Amino acid sequence: MISWPLFFSQVFNGLTLGALLVLVAMGLTIIFGTLGVVNFAHGALYAVGAYAGFVTYEYTGSFVAAMAAGAIFLLVVGVVIERGLIRLYYQRPPEDQILVTFGITIVLVEAIRAIFGGLARNIPAPSWAAGIVNLRVTLYPTYRIDVLAIVGASLVLLYFVLYRTRLGLIVRAGIEDQLMVNILGINVTRTFLTVFGLGAMAAGFAGVINAPIVTVTPDMGADILVQSFVVVVIGGVGSFWGAVVGGLIAGEILSLTAMIQPAYSQVMLFAVMALVLILRPQGLFGVEGRQ
Amino acid sequence: MSAPVALAKRWAPEIALVVILLILPLVLPYIDGTYDIANRILDWGLFGLGFDLLFGFTGLLSFGQAAFYGAGGFVAAYILVAPFTNNAVVALIGGTVAASIFGVIIGYLSLRRTGIYFAMLTLAFGEMFFFLDISPLARWTGGENGVAGVPEPHLGFGIFSIDINDPGGLYWLLVVVFVLGFWLARRIVASPFGAVLRAIRENGARVAAVGHDVPKYKLTVFVIAAAYAGLAGGLLGLLQGYMPPDAFYLDTSGQLVVQTIIGGAGTLIGPLVGATVWLYLYTLLQNIAGIGAWWKMILGVIFVVLVTVFRRGLCGGTLLLWRRPVARPALEPVAETAVGEQARVAAEPRRSTQRPPPTGPIVLATRNLSKRYGGLTAVDDVSFELREGEIRAVIGPNGAGKSTFFNMLANVIPPSSGTIEFKGRNITGLGATMVCQRGISKSFQINQIFPSLTVRENLRIAVLARAYGKFHPAMLRAVDRDATVNAGIDAAAASVQLAKRLDTPAVELAYGEKRRLEIGLALATRPQILLLDEPTAGMSPVERADTVRLLRSIASGVTIVIVEHDMDVVFGLADRITVLFNGRKIAEDVPDAIQANPDVRAAYLGSQAAHEPA
Numbered sequence: 004m005i006s007w008p009l010f011f012s013q014v015f016n017g018l019t020l021g022a023l024l025v026l027v028a029m030g031l032t033i034i035f036g037t038l039g040v041v042n043f044a045h046g047a048l049y050a051v052g053a054y055a056g057f058v059t060y061e062y063t064g065s066f067v068a069a070m071a072a073g074a075i076f077l078l079v080v081g082v083v084i085e086r087g088l089i090r091l092y093y094q095r096p097p098e099d100q101i102l103v104t105f106g107i108t109i110v111l112v113e114a115i116r117a118i119f120g121g122l123a124r125n126i127p128a129p130s131w132a133a134g135i136v137n138l139r140v141t142l143y144p145t146y147r148i149d150v151l152a153i154v155g156a157s158l159v160l161l162y163f164v165l166y167r168t169r170l171g172l173i174v175r176a177g178i179e180d181q182l183m184v185n186i187l188g189i190n191v192t193r194t195f196l197t198v199f200g201l202g203a204m205a206a207g208f209a210g211v212i213n214a215p216i217v218t219v220t221p222d223m224g225a226d227i228l229v230q231s232f233v234v235v236v237i238g239g240v241g242s243f244w245g246a247v248v249g250g251l252i253a254g255e256i257l258s259l260t261a262m263i264q265p266a267y268s269q270v271m272l273f274a275v276m277a278l279v280l281i282l283r284p285q286g287l288f289g290v291e292g293r294q
Numbered sequence: 295m296s297a298p299v300a301l302a303k304r305w306a307p308e309i310a311l312v313v314i315l316l317i318l319p320l321v322l323p324y325i326d327g328t329y330d331i332a333n334r335i336l337d338w339g340l341f342g343l344g345f346d347l348l349f350g351f352t353g354l355l356s357f358g359q360a361a362f363y364g365a366g367g368f369v370a371a372y373i374l375v376a377p378f379t380n381n382a383v384v385a386l387i388g389g390t391v392a393a394s395i396f397g398v399i400i401g402y403l404s405l406r407r408t409g410i411y412f413a414m415l416t417l418a419f420g421e422m423f424f425f426l427d428i429s430p431l432a433r434w435t436g437g438e439n440g441v442a443g444v445p446e447p448h449l450g451f452g453i454f455s456i457d458i459n460d461p462g463g464l465y466w467l468l469v470v471v472f473v474l475g476f477w478l479a480r481r482i483v484a485s486p487f488g489a490v491l492r493a494i495r496e497n498g499a500r501v502a503a504v505g506h507d508v509p510k511y512k513l514t515v516f517v518i519a520a521a522y523a524g525l526a527g528g529l530l531g532l533l534q535g536y537m538p539p540d541a542f543y544l545d546t547s548g549q550l551v552v553q554t555i556i557g558g559a560g561t562l563i564g565p566l567v568g569a570t571v572w573l574y575l576y577t578l579l580q581n582i583a584g585i586g587a588w589w590k591m592i593l594g595v596i597f598v599v600l601v602t603v604f605r606r607g608l609c610g611g612t613l614l615l616w617r618r619p620v621a622r623p624a625l626e627p628v629a630e631t632a633v634g635e636q637a638r639v640a641a642e643p644r645r646s647t648q649r650p651p652p653t654g655p656i657v658l659a660t661r662n663l664s665k666r667y668g669g670l671t672a673v674d675d676v677s678f679e680l681r682e683g684e685i686r687a688v689i690g691p692n693g694a695g696k697s698t699f700f701n702m703l704a705n706v707i708p709p710s711s712g713t714i715e716f717k718g719r720n721i722t723g724l725g726a727t728m729v730c731q732r733g734i735s736k737s738f739q740i741n742q743i744f745p746s747l748t749v750r751e752n753l754r755i756a757v758l759a760r761a762y763g764k765f766h767p768a769m770l771r772a773v774d775r776d777a778t779v780n781a782g783i784d785a786a787a788a789s790v791q792l793a794k795r796l797d798t799p800a801v802e803l804a805y806g807e808k809r810r811l812e813i814g815l816a817l818a819t820r821p822q823i824l825l826l827d828e829p830t831a832g833m834s835p836v837e838r839a840d841t842v843r844l845l846r847s848i849a850s851g852v853t854i855v856i857v858e859h860d861m862d863v864v865f866g867l868a869d870r871i872t873v874l875f876n877g878r879k880i881a882e883d884v885p886d887a888i889q890a891n892p893d894v895r896a897a898y899l900g901s902q903a904a905h906e907p908a
Contacts, residue, residue, distance in 0.1 A: 096353075101413050102551070103601050106598035108594075109590065110595055113591035117591055229544070236414065270425050273418055281403070
């Protein structure tokens with residue numbers, strides 16, 4: 004029998020998971036919208052972020068340092084990947100772009116496996132977020148509430164960057180019409196670099212803050228990649244609010260189905276995706292006709 | 295060439311394959327190989343044949359092939375373990391059919407979105423199968439344990455039955471299945487169906503515009519790939535005596551993609567070669583101290599490098615080297631334009647003075663056709679009638695609504711209101727493919743040709759749409775031996791003066807020739823009405839004069855609507871001219887009358903009276 008506290012606890016789990024998916028999917032959708040590249044390496048970047056956080060935590064014992072390291076290291080990794088490889092692919096067919104980012108995934112994941120081994124690692128929740136909060140409707144781990152706050156703050160920041168800055172204007176214009184932005188004489192290559200770096204950074208950051216909730220393994224990025232694809236398909240590609248709503252829907256589906264019938268939680272997610280595809284192929288917030 | 299030699303040439307790939315596979319068991323002990331490894335490679339190769347049809351030939355990159363490999367494998371294993379039968383052939387067929395059915399469902403859903411979405415969706419649905427397998431269906435699939443105790447294959451019935459109980463025996467079973475699968479895939483590639491697939495990879499929108507039902511072709515090849523995957527999955531269970539859940543892993547789909555790229559996509563044999571590289575690299579590197587743990591990363595690096603600089607892979611590269619020495623003779627200029635042509639054309643009398651406007655039955659008509667984009671009315675209440683055999687020009691200044699009107703005629707965009715009738719039947723909203731099948735074909739303002747196909751192959755796609763209809767699963771007949779289709783290609787090539795260029799890849803043509811090929815593609819569907827969108831756009835004066843003569847020669851027997859900016863072309867060709875301005879039809883008459891029409895002059899030159907509000 005499902006009790007109310009359990010139900011609310013699962014609702015909150017769905018929110019936390021959903022918020023993380025929003026963060027990861029946001030990077031994916033902005034990179035796609037601006038660069039036109041589907042980054043199959045996004046899940047791997049998330050895993051690399053978690054390991055960067057893990058190493059930093061091992062050396063410093065500070066969770067804040069781990070978060071910072073995850074984000075900054077991934078910014079660097081993102082910049083290197085964009086400069087070294089992705090930019091060779093802007094003029095190539097989308098299939099090639101997918102192939103190369105998939106190749107990057109193999110390299111990153113296998114490098115992690117070779118260095119750290121296949122065993123699961125763990126970053127404990129920071130001391131300032133230990134314990135449990137009484138939310139009246141349910142008891143809930145403090146850390147997960149903090150995750151919600153941290154992700155919420157990151158999204159507000161991202162929203163600000165996207166909708167209140169020059170860079171954001173270019174990115175949004177690029178999502179609408181890449182060619183036109185080029186013609187207007189805006190330095191697109193530098194924008195591309197920034198966007199890819201920021202997207203990678205968001206993924207790495209998400210990897211670190213999710214590490215205390217899940218375990219850190221080389222393959223941890225695979226599930227999150229697939230789930231963020233689902234988020235993008237449900238929400239519609241290139242849409243900020245699509246990623247937010249899609250992410251929260253996905254999180255709640257996973258978590259609430261897990262409460263009722265655990266075996267079906269993942270399957271349910273794909274069933275909803277199939278439903279969206281049948282009823283509204285361009286996604287909830289997607290614009291008809293856009294690729 | 296004598297008949298046996300020609301036959302041997304045609305069958306060379308199959309013969310070479312069979313010879314190698316026959317010799318392999320003798321060589322195996324000397325190359326550290328075992329039947330077990332050879333069997334795995336053949337199984338991956340079979341899996342890859344379907345994937346290569348899907349990706350290498352049609353350009354659809356799927357990351358979900360594991361779903362069908364797993365589904366085929368588990369259904370086949372379950373049939374044998376339950377046991378419903380002890381006959382391995384029945385089980386394999388069951389697995390293949392099951393995988394095909396899943397292929398229809400997943401294909402239908404995934405193909406609702408094209409391009410990058412397709413890769414994401416197949417990946418997602420592939421994962422769905424994995425999750426279905428390990429938990430809700432665990433009662434049948436054994437969940438994370440898989441299905442154990444798959445019996446050794448028993449083939450045939452009664453006294454004709456064979457039991458296979460050693461890896462060597464399994465090897466011969468796989469050889470037979472693989473060679474048959476390879477032969478079938480080669481037939482598909484060389485068939486009319488395969489020709490359409492290759493064109494879809496190049497330019498799907500154009501394939502649809504010449505009258506092929508592209509979604510149906512894509513779905514069909516998706517199901518074929520699923521069937522190959524299902525068969526290979528079933529064989530995997532037989533090989534191991536056990537059906538593992540890793541068949542459903544994302545890694546399985548990924549490995550297939552990597553192997554295909556390494557071996558060479560679009561070669562059919564590539565995946566087999568790629569699988570050989572993968573399994574050998576694995577065994578080789580695994581045994582080197584200090585490198586063992588890094589083997590897959592090394593493979594990943596090789597993959598990234600190949601994708602970046604050597605996209606053809608091993609087989610594609612070899613084929614390229616093989617063919618390169620036979621240097622293609624340099625394109626000799628085809629003397630189809632005489633010197634001084636310009637002067638002669640300029641001196642030619644205008645069409646309107648040559649013949650009276652046709653008075654045949656009305657073939658195409660629009661009734662109150664409008665198109666609104668938000669507050670903007672691009673085409674406003676245009677009614678128009680076209681008579682059989684007529685050449686009609688649609689002109690108007692920029693922004694007059696010509697292209698919008700034109701695209702509505704071709705059913706490329708739907709009208710906001712009004713109807714389009716072809717020979718008295720309403721064709722509004724039928725879509726470009728069906729409209730082309732009915733007999734209205736469009737050539738585009740910007741060339742929409744198939745760049746890496748030859749002129750012959752380009753035209754063939756259009757001819758096939760007429761000869762075989764919007765969809766035809768003709769997979770076993772050789773497309774280059776279809777006399778009707780070949781005659782159609784020759785006729786189309788002759789009519790656009792490209793007969794001498796038939797074997798030139800379209801990308802190598804001169805601009806004017808590409809333009810003629812563009813028109814040729816529309817013409818090769820043998821339309822009753824030809825819609826030409828700025829056929830002379832970007833042409834030099836000489837090329838333009840050529841094109842006018844070309845269009846005039848085509849015009850016998852075809853009704854033509856032409857949108858054009860070049861007034862020499864318009865007045866040199868048209869029987870009647872329709873003038874659009876601000877979305878409205880302001881005049882329609884014979885060229886001389888249009889030239890004298892004050893409203894038309896006002897529209898083009900801008901008169902105070904025409905613009906000032908009343």
